Amino acid sequence: MFRAKFKEAVICFSNPRVTLPYPFGPGAELPEGFRGKITVDQTRCIACGGCANVCPSRLIRFYDEGERTRMEFILDRCTYCGRCAEVCPEQAITMTLEFENSTDHKEDLYIEQELYMATCARCGRCFETENAIDKIPVRRHREGRNFVGPSMPHGGPRPRQRE
Amino acid sequence: MHSTGYCQAVEKAGGIEVPRRARYIRTIVLELERIQSHLLWLGIAAHIIGFDTVLMQAWRIREPVMWLCEKITGNRKLYGINVVGGVRRDIPKAMHPELMEVLGRIERETKAVLDAVVTDTTLLARLANVGILPNKDASAYSLLGPTARGSGVAIDIRVDHPYAAYGEVETNVMVETSEDIWARTVVRIKETLDSIRIIRDCLAMMPGGPLQAKITEPIPPGRIGQSSVEAPRGETHHYVITGEDNRPYRWKARAPTFQNLQGVPIMVLGETIADVPIALGSIDPCFSCTERLETVDVRSGEVKVYTKADLFRLCKERWSKR
Numbered sequence: 001m002f003r004a005k006f007k008e009a010v011i012c013f014s015n016p017r018v019t020l021p022y023p024f025g026p027g028a029e030l031p032e033g034f035r036g037k038i039t040v041d042q043t044r045c046i047a048c049g050g051c052a053n054v055c056p057s058r059l060i061r062f063y064d065e066g067e068r069t070r071m072e073f074i075l076d077r078c079t080y081c082g083r084c085a086e087v088c089p090e091q092a093i094t095m096t097l098e099f100e101n102s103t104d105h106k107e108d109l110y111i112e113q114e115l116y117m118a119t120c121a122r123c124g125r126c127f128e129t130e131n132a133i134d135k136i137p138v139r140r141h142r143e144g145r146n147f148v149g150p151s152m153p154h155g156g157p158r159p160r161q162r163e
Numbered sequence: 164m165h166s167t168g169y170c171q172a173v174e175k176a177g178g179i180e181v182p183r184r185a186r187y188i189r190t191i192v193l194e195l196e197r198i199q200s201h202l203l204w205l206g207i208a209a210h211i212i213g214f215d216t217v218l219m220q221a222w223r224i225r226e227p228v229m230w231l232c233e234k235i236t237g238n239r240k241l242y243g244i245n246v247v248g249g250v251r252r253d254i255p256k257a258m259h260p261e262l263m264e265v266l267g268r269i270e271r272e273t274k275a276v277l278d279a280v281v282t283d284t285t286l287l288a289r290l291a292n293v294g295i296l297p298n299k300d301a302s303a304y305s306l307l308g309p310t311a312r313g314s315g316v317a318i319d320i321r322v323d324h325p326y327a328a329y330g331e332v333e334t335n336v337m338v339e340t341s342e343d344i345w346a347r348t349v350v351r352i353k354e355t356l357d358s359i360r361i362i363r364d365c366l367a368m369m370p371g372g373p374l375q376a377k378i379t380e381p382i383p384p385g386r387i388g389q390s391s392v393e394a395p396r397g398e399t400h401h402y403v404i405t406g407e408d409n410r411p412y413r414w415k416a417r418a419p420t421f422q423n424l425q426g427v428p429i430m431v432l433g434e435t436i437a438d439v440p441i442a443l444g445s446i447d448p449c450f451s452c453t454e455r456l457e458t459v460d461v462r463s464g465e466v467k468v469y470t471k472a473d474l475f476r477l478c479k480e481r482w483s484k485r
Contacts, residue, residue, distance in 0.1 A: 001283065001284045001285070003282060004280065004281075004282040004283035004284070005283070007278065008216055008217075008220075008279045011220060011275055011276060011279060012216060012220070015220075015223065018226065028230070030233075031230075031233055031234040033234070033236075033237045079241065079243075080241070081241075082237060083243075086251065095237075
């Protein structure tokens, strides 16, 4: 019995401390492919809806509101599977290394964005608009020279709503 | 574990052939999960009996496995490596040396801890000849996994109904016949060491090829798929009926804890109160895997069974108060 205790003591003493003083110091290094909080790059999004189709917890929602497509990302339901980032054809959704996402305000984990869709309401095809602003050569979607850009100044989280 | 079960069920329903390399990667991830789960259990079991040295050491040994999983799949837990038709991420050749190094370290350290504790009389006094689960009861109650194998019932889905790459890689069923908690502990430690060997074999035999099967057509509705996976705790069964739009119509998962809990009353029969926690802990219970709860009011003797719907309602009430 004493031999067993001695061996256990040797194991304990021969191994240095492995824990990190995490919240006060740096934590463990994250590997390259870590799946953290998702980010959405509005300028690249073409509102194809692929991410909403594969999301297992249905946190990505698309609302087709005529010429605008409104997208909601309700990140408090995210399981960090990263499927949306994988299927995105334009790499608009990417997984960051951010994992400290806990908050006591659900609004912090909510992203809403609107995309202006220059699409013909009758035939569903995109068309060239006469508006000069719409002709700014940024990333296009579908065929034709239609403009996809943010109609909101920023698509980040809503400002906090505290009482 | 469950994602493999679900994906296999859907693949069976849709008649999808998974590439060989994907099956090997699935096996490696399943075995890594088994290693970390068994080491976690070893720590918890030691903690239940108040032997925290083993808790600290087992969890220290376990941590590199978690980092490895994080590197391979992108997360410590909830790997999300599986997708219907294959796997999402590859284990490239460049990662093999690191994997081997970590496996070697875990094997060495697990053996060192094992070597120290097998002769520890304080540990044996708490585990040996405690929580006896006779062989005939283990079969009669259809107990699963290490709980049954500790009582001499040689069942293991990996060998009985091979899936993933288990048909090609040698897999051993670890059986102990002493029927007590110590037997279940030994089964788990032996399985941990066997898992390390399986991963090494898989890495050595890893074939090339694609990671995902090309699925060009939607899976037709109304098909039925069933698959069984050997989780660290026992058998996990998944049953799927496919529906419209490539979505499941019905899906039922059965986790092993509900089955294994039936054995606990036999284990604690005639034992002292102090042995009840470790007897319950010896099945590696996961109470979120069970779906109903019975409470007994000791004063009035009233028995109430909470169903899944009741628990769901209570949770909602609890959270809406905040």
